Amino acid sequence: MDDAHNPDPGGHFATDSNWNLGSDSDNVNYFFASDRESSILREFGWNLHPGHTSSEPGSFGDLDRIDAENLVFAPESSSGLQGSVSGGGGGGGCDDQAGMGRSESGGAGGADVSTSNPSVSSSSSEDPPDKSTGSGGKPPEIPSKVRKKGQKRIRQPRFAFMTKSEVDHLEDGYRWRKYGQKAVKNSPFPRSYYRCTNGKCTVKKRVERSSEDPTIVITTYEGQHCHHTVGFPRGGIISHEATLVNHLTPPVSQFYYPGIQLPRESPPTITRSQQIPVQTVESGTLRELTPQIPIDEGLLGDIVRPGMLNR
DNA sequence: CGATTTTGACCAGCGC
DNA sequence: GCGCTGGTCAAAATCG
Numbered sequence: 001m002d003d004a005h006n007p008d009p010g011g012h013f014a015t016d017s018n019w020n021l022g023s024d025s026d027n028v029n030y031f032f033a034s035d036r037e038s039s040i041l042r043e044f045g046w047n048l049h050p051g052h053t054s055s056e057p058g059s060f061g062d063l064d065r066i067d068a069e070n071l072v073f074a075p076e077s078s079s080g081l082q083g084s085v086s087g088g089g090g091g092g093g094c095d096d097q098a099g100m101g102r103s104e105s106g107g108a109g110g111a112d113v114s115t116s117n118p119s120v121s122s123s124s125s126e127d128p129p130d131k132s133t134g135s136g137g138k139p140p141e142i143p144s145k146v147r148k149k150g151q152k153r154i155r156q157p158r159f160a161f162m163t164k165s166e167v168d169h170l171e172d173g174y175r176w177r178k179y180g181q182k183a184v185k186n187s188p189f190p191r192s193y194y195r196c197t198n199g200k201c202t203v204k205k206r207v208e209r210s211s212e213d214p215t216i217v218i219t220t221y222e223g224q225h226c227h228h229t230v231g232f233p234r235g236g237i238i239s240h241e242a243t244l245v246n247h248l249t250p251p252v253s254q255f256y257y258p259g260i261q262l263p264r265e266s267p268p269t270i271t272r273s274q275q276i277p278v279q280t281v282e283s284g285t286l287r288e289l290t291p292q293i294p295i296d297e298g299l300l301g302d303i304v305r306p307g308m309l310n311r
Numbered sequence: 312c313g314a315t316t317t318t319g320a321c322c323a324g325c326g327c
Numbered sequence: 328g329c330g331c332t333g334g335t336c337a338a339a340a341t342c343g
Contacts, residue, residue, distance in 0.1 A: 179334095180334070180336080182332085182333065182334070182335095184332090185332065191334095193334070193335075204334095206334090
């Protein structure tokens with residue numbers, strides 16, 4: 001896995017083997033799409049256009065300008081943990097009653113994500129629900145957490161954004177609780193793990209800073225929110241809600257309506273608002289996208305290509 | 312006081 | 328089978 005980069009001579013999107021990212025769970029392929037691919041994004045709920053400038057609904061707000069040419073797709077091949085992108089379908093994670101999942105305090109929360117998404121997995125593994133997180137070694141007290149050994153961890157679709165920002169945790173309209181932090185191989189910067197504070201929401205997000213370009217923050221969302229955002233400073237309260245749930249829309253599809261806001265907690269430190277959405281899709285969905293050369297830096301390496309970093 | 316963050320440990324998955 | 332790494336848990340600490 002460390003060899004990571006492998007340009008894709010073929011001119012097609014890289015394959016798992018080409019882009020091994022380093023982590024079992026993150027074997028994701030990233031592609032750069034041209035404006036032509038924007039349509040694909042739209043299918044996933046992304047209303048993007050080349051050179052799009054924000055401010056319109058469905059856009060990323062003034063925070064960023066999306067340049068379709070630099071758009072990066074991150075089809076989650078799931079080599080490992082999950083069969084394939086799951087549509088996240090119906091309600092992704094929020095299906096069940098609040099009680100279940102993570103409880104706030106320390107909650108054994110584990111149950112999250114994976115567990116709740118039976119419908120989703122359409123693909124490969126019909127796997128039985130559950131298998132929740134691999135949660136650590138905690139007592140198998142909670143049934144929902146019970147993970148059968150043979151079952152693989154199922155993850156919801158993931159969408160990553162690269163943002164030039166000095167702050168790690170960008171405000172996106174939702175409230176998150178940090179539940180872990182890990183040092184990342186090949187990167188001096190640790191990766192932080194956040195979980196939506198909404199009791200019913202199982203959306204998670206990982207935040208990592210580029211080791212090559214510290215100004216770039218890679219934020220990866222996993223799952224879909226099934227609730228409203230907490231509200232935006234800009235008065236933009238998202239009206240949408242779980243209505244999107246049935247589509248394979250990226251979790252961000254909700255908060256990006258109001259536009260990804262500048263961190264509330266942190267002032268407008270975002271220097272260059274450049275955010276590149278990385279969407280995970282089924283490997284087969286995308287084709288023939290401009291090949292990109294990933295760099296081996298963990299998450300970042302998967303998402304950011306050298307050229308971009310140097311920009 | 313409640314919520315969030317920090318931090319060390321544990322477990323699962325994968326490659327060798 | 329072993330080791331490595333990512334991901335998650337949960338107790339303790341910190342913050343508002």
